[in-house]
Every structure is written in C-alpha cells, then in structure tokens.
Amino acid sequence: MTASAQPTQPRRSDATRxxxxxxxxxxxxxxGYERATIRAIATxxxxxxxxxxxxxxxxxxxxAAAAExxxxxxxLAAVPPAHLGEVLIRHFLARWEGDETLVALLRAASTxxxxxERMRGIFVDQLAAAVARFGTDPATTARRAGLVASQILGLAxxxxxxxxxxxxxxxxxxxxxxxxxxxxRYLTGLPEN
Amino acid sequence: MTASAQPTQPRRSDATRxxxxxxxxxxxxxxGYERATIRAIATxxxxxxxxxxxxxxxxxxxxAAAAExxxxxxxLAAVPPAHLGEVLIRHFLARWEGDETLVALLRAASTxxxxxERMRGIFVDQLAAAVARFGTDPATTARRAGLVASQILGLAxxxxxxxxxxxxxxxxxxxxxxxxxxxxRYLTGLPEN
DNA sequence: AACTGATGCCAACAGGTGTTGGCAAACGCT
DNA sequence: AGCGTTTGCCAACACCTGTTGGCATCAGTT
Numbered sequence: 001m002t003a004s005a006q007p008t009q010p011r012r013s014d015a016t017r018x019x020x021x022x023x024x025x026x027x028x029x030x031x032g033y034e035r036a037t038i039r040a041i042a043t044x045x046x047x048x049x050x051x052x053x054x055x056x057x058x059x060x061x062x063x064a065a066a067a068e069x070x071x072x073x074x075x076l077a078a079v080p081p082a083h084l085g086e087v088l089i090r091h092f093l094a095r096w097e098g099d100e101t102l103v104a105l106l107r108a109a110s111t112x113x114x115x116x117e118r119m120r121g122i123f124v125d126q127l128a129a130a131v132a133r134f135g136t137d138p139a140t141t142a143r144r145a146g147l148v149a150s151q152i153l154g155l156a157x158x159x160x161x162x163x164x165x166x167x168x169x170x171x172x173x174x175x176x177x178x179x180x181x182x183x184x185r186y187l188t189g190l191p192e193n
Numbered sequence: 194m195t196a197s198a199q200p201t202q203p204r205r206s207d208a209t210r211x212x213x214x215x216x217x218x219x220x221x222x223x224x225g226y227e228r229a230t231i232r233a234i235a236t237x238x239x240x241x242x243x244x245x246x247x248x249x250x251x252x253x254x255x256x257a258a259a260a261e262x263x264x265x266x267x268x269l270a271a272v273p274p275a276h277l278g279e280v281l282i283r284h285f286l287a288r289w290e291g292d293e294t295l296v297a298l299l300r301a302a303s304t305x306x307x308x309x310e311r312m313r314g315i316f317v318d319q320l321a322a323a324v325a326r327f328g329t330d331p332a333t334t335a336r337r338a339g340l341v342a343s344q345i346l347g348l349a350x351x352x353x354x355x356x357x358x359x360x361x362x363x364x365x366x367x368x369x370x371x372x373x374x375x376x377x378r379y380l381t382g383l384p385e386n
Numbered sequence: 387a388a389c390t391g392a393t394g395c396c397a398a399c400a401g402g403t404g405t406t407g408g409c410a411a412a413c414g415c416t
Numbered sequence: 417a418g419c420g421t422t423t424g425c426c427a428a429c430a431c432c433t434g435t436t437g438g439c440a441t442c443a444g445t446t
Contacts, residue, residue, distance in 0.1 A: 011422085011423095012412095012413075012414095012422070012423070013422075013423060013424095016423080016424090031304070032227075032303055032304035033304075034225075034227040034228060034304065035227060035304055037402085037403070037404085038403085038404065038405090039402090039403080039404090047424075047425090048424065048425050048426080049404085049405090050405080050406080050407095050424080050425075050426085051423080051424065051425085053404080053405060053406080054423085054424090058404080058405080059403095059404065059405095106303075107303050107304065109303075109354065109355055110225055110299075110300050110302075110303035110304065110354055111224070111225035111226075111227065111228055111300065111303065111304060116354070116355050116356065119355050120355060120356070120357055120358070123351075123355075123357060124357060124358065124359075142358070142359040143359045143363060145359065146351065146357050146358075146359030146360045146363070147359075147360075147371055147372075149347075149351055149357055149360075150344070150347040150348045150350070150351045150352075150357075150360060151343070151344055151347050151375070152347070153347045153350050153351055153355070154342075154343040154344050154345070154346045154347015154348065154350060154351075155343045155347065157343070157346050157347060157350055158316075158339065158342055158343045158346055158347075159343075161302065161303055161309070162302055162309050162312050162313060162316075162346070163309065163313070164313055164316060164317060164339050164342055164343075165313070165317065165335070165339075166317075166335040166336045166338065166339030166340075167339045167340075167342075167343060170336060170339070174384075177384035177385045178340055178379065178384050178385075179340075180385065181378065181385050182344070182375045182378070185374065185375070186371065191367075191370035191371050192370045192371075192373065192374050204392080204393095205392070205393070205442095205443075206392075206393060206394095209393080209394090230432080230433070230434085231433085231434065231435090232432090232433080232434090240394075240395090241394065241395050241396080242434085242435090243394080243395075243396085243435080243436080243437095244393080244394065244395085246434080246435060246436080247393085247394090251434080251435080252433095252434065252435095
C-alpha cells in the first residue's frame, strides 16, 4: 500500500504530489481537519483543487497520506533502565519540534474519527511495542504505555494546541527534569497506595 | 454578564434556552465546534434554528454560553500537603465524569481559538490561583500549574477524546495511585537533574 | 376587548464546501 | 510525426453552513 513497496519509476507529478502533501500538513496542523479546506491547500501548493482529488481521492485520503507518521522510537532495550524516562521525553520533544505532522494529527484527532484511529494506532502499537521491548510484566505493558501517552500528549496539547503560557515559555530543556521522572515511574515504577 | 447577577424575573423562554444549552453541550462534546451545527442542535432541542440565533446571537455566542465552566477547585490550603496530588486527581476525575462541558471545551479547543482562550483562562487563572493558595514560591507557581494541567489534560485527552484503550478501560479508581504522585511532585517537588 | 411584547416557525439568502467531468496542453514512446 | 497517457485548469454541481426578515400565535397588561 505504501510507496516504498516497489521502486516504481518516478512520475512527472511527484513534485506536485509532494507540494500538496507539504501544504496539507501545514494547513491541517494550523487549522484542524474541518477548517483546512482543499481549496486553501491547493492554493498553498499553487495548483488546482481538482488535482488534490485526482492524486489523493478525497479529503480523507489526503489526510491519511499527510498523517503518515513513524515515532522512530529508539530501542528501549538498549537504554540504561534508569534513564528510560529522560531518553523518552527528549526523543518526543525533538520529534515534536521538528515535524509538524504530529501537531496536525493531534489537532485533527479531536474531531476526526479517522485521525483518532490513527493516533490510537501510533500510541498503542508503536509505543506499547517499544515499552514491551525492555521486559516489564506483559500484563502491565499496555497500561504503562497508556500512562506515558497521557503525559506526552498532554504536554503536546498544552504546549502546541492550547498554548498555555507556562508550557509555551518554558524551553524544552527545562521541561526534561520535570517530565522525565514521571515517565520513568510510569515505565518502571509501582502505583502508590 | 452571567445570569446570577440580579434576580431578573424569569422569562417564559427559560425552558427553551436551557434545552438549547443542553443540546449544544452534547453536540459540542460529541462532534467538536465545527461539526456541531446549529441546525442539529436546534433539532435536538426541538426548536427552530432561528431561535438559537435570537437567544445567543451567533454560534460563537452559543458556544461561549455553553462552555461556561467553573472547576470548583477545593481550597488547597486546607488539604494536608502530602495529599495534594491525590485530592486533585480525584477532584478532576469526578468533575470530568459528571459534566460533559469539559469534554466539549476540550474538543473545541483544538480547532476554535475562542475555546482555546477559554481553556487557557480556566487552567491558568483558576488552577494557578488554587496552586498559589498553599504557598509555594510564587516564581514557580505558574510552571507548577502548567505541569499539572499538562497531565490532567493529557489524561482527559487520551481517555475521552482519542479513547486509548488502556486509558478507557482502566477504572478511575485505579488511575489515582498512578497519577497522584505525578501531580504531587509537580506541586511540591523539585526537578530532577 | 384592545394593545404590546415575547415566542416560535417558515422561507430564503449569500457564501463556502467536497467533488466531478470535460477539455487543452505537455510529455514519452514507437 | 503520430500516438496514447499524463498533467493541469476551468466551470459547474449538489449540498450544507450560519444568518436574517417577516409573519403568525400566545401571554400579560390596561
């Protein structure tokens, strides 16, 4: 299904397709799914709206293509167990500041069922798989991954979507010592009574 | 501005106004700001769409009225300092499960600037004010409140919006011992190096 | 009973939406 | 050069949106 299956020879319209995708990510990230119109995206990409339909079938199809995302989580089995939280939060912050796809996905997930589904896939499959790799009790893996997701997504939501002043003004480096222990406990700790 | 200012004598249309508000909260919570149409809300309330306009002026006005919300935070100065985290998470969970206004606000805040603004007001003013009440260093109050907001909103986002299975399936009572220590550290702890 | 204001509905407007079909130009191949 | 395919644009459709003005009906007052 994805483009990397076979080395299909490059099409002449690849530049257009890429421009559409780039504009789509920007608009979806800035405006959310419903406010981002195909016409606006096409204008940004300097092509006709009908091109978007031809190459991506529908608005849903365009979003699906634009929201393709890999967390690129490091192999947690290779990380010193005591540093898991810090490695994770650093990785996520870097991933988030460098790629607007996640913001687009986050914004859209609030109102678009497909986007929410995608988000679930990413944070259940990819994250839970990574958490499982360093050998916690399998019975608790899903919950630990969910808790980590809740803090990570909450950070992103307050920092990039709602833009709470204290979360926006604090540099990423200063957030690490606060968030890292939280993730560390979610991953390796026990609940407190 | 609010209705409780003066004992204005009850209008005959109060029932209609209330029905509109109830339907609006439901639709905004379920569909988000743009997908929730005035026509759908009016149908739910069993009145004509033009009534919504007459009583609330515009869609924005309706949302503003429907998203009025008070966190009703307890006086944190009266809480044993060691139990701050637990009291807070319990309060939020109860507040969230019992009133769909917060979910409506959360969904809408992703795409509607006015809703984001409102959310900022609630989680900066109300929460920060409560945090300030138990006498932390004023210089760190805003950041502590922001961190608490990030975990609270992340929990809500994963549980009520994205509906990550592990966060949906876990009963509220089992979440407390995981989240409480996080909030406790954000409120009274120091960052780790 | 007559009047005034509130309450409600209907019909319509103007604008924007995703989406479609057709047609011209450019390209790649034989 | 002649061919079929690809790339692109234009114009339009069908639908839905928030919003408005007018007209009937009802309640309360004089």
